[in-house]
Amino acid sequence: MTATKQTRTRGRLSARARRAVLLLHVVAGVGWFGIAAVTFVLTVAALTRPDAAIVGYEFHELLIGSLARPASLITLGTGLVLAVGTKWGIARYYWPLVKLVLVVATISITASLTPGWIATASRLPGSPFTSEVADAQINLIGMAVFHVLAIGAATWLSIYKPGGRTRWSPRARRLAV
Template structure:
């Protein structure tokens, strides 16, 4: 396969960083909105917070996640880094997959469930759902931060020793 030119690599890397930053920003915003839910008893305000989270998940969240994955794959495949040559890249791929599952399935499910439960009442079932959602949002923020750190420091060596 032909490698990207330096200019092409810089453009793809710029897109990758922007998509990643948006994804991280959306996740932090989710955390802020979920904390805000704890500060009110007004069911309409709570529903508005959850509706905002759902809208972000279905737009900027999904677009940034998909953009991050596609640009990351292109950078891995068409540069010297490769998909499985370095432990730090394999670590990023595993953590990205975990975050993908968290975002597309778990966080999305608990957000939808929170909207449904907030229409009934803000009781024990809603709060149990909300705390589960918050835990997974916090985990995703931590994992995304680790991905950024691994990207900057590039720890560990090659996964396969070549002669």
């Protein structure tokens, strides 16, 4: 094996490992997308049917805590492994970099805002319905729509791989010199 060939394969996943990580990445991403769609439906149902609000928001919280968080973190972790372990890299091409920003932003925004909105929206029956509760319910719907769009955009990026190389790509630097 020549020195050039050794350099090109160093740090890469084997084909078998890449397929296994890719499978886990796709399953986690599809699961996360499905959970986002279900939380959207639950949130709309809770908003339009006040008798179902408490159960809907409790289930919403259960879905987020037990399924969405692990799915999102598995998606993030496997995406990083695939980026580092394949030719695509994290910042060599635009599409993996944009996917990373989308996933990290989605996780961060959800973790910081959603728990408070769920607590406000799921006020006990008999409590006065305030504009704060209505705002929290609408924010939860917006968050669910944001999830579906962000995960859908990440999926689109994975399939179409638009944008070409970034300026941080080793090849782009060689061409510029």
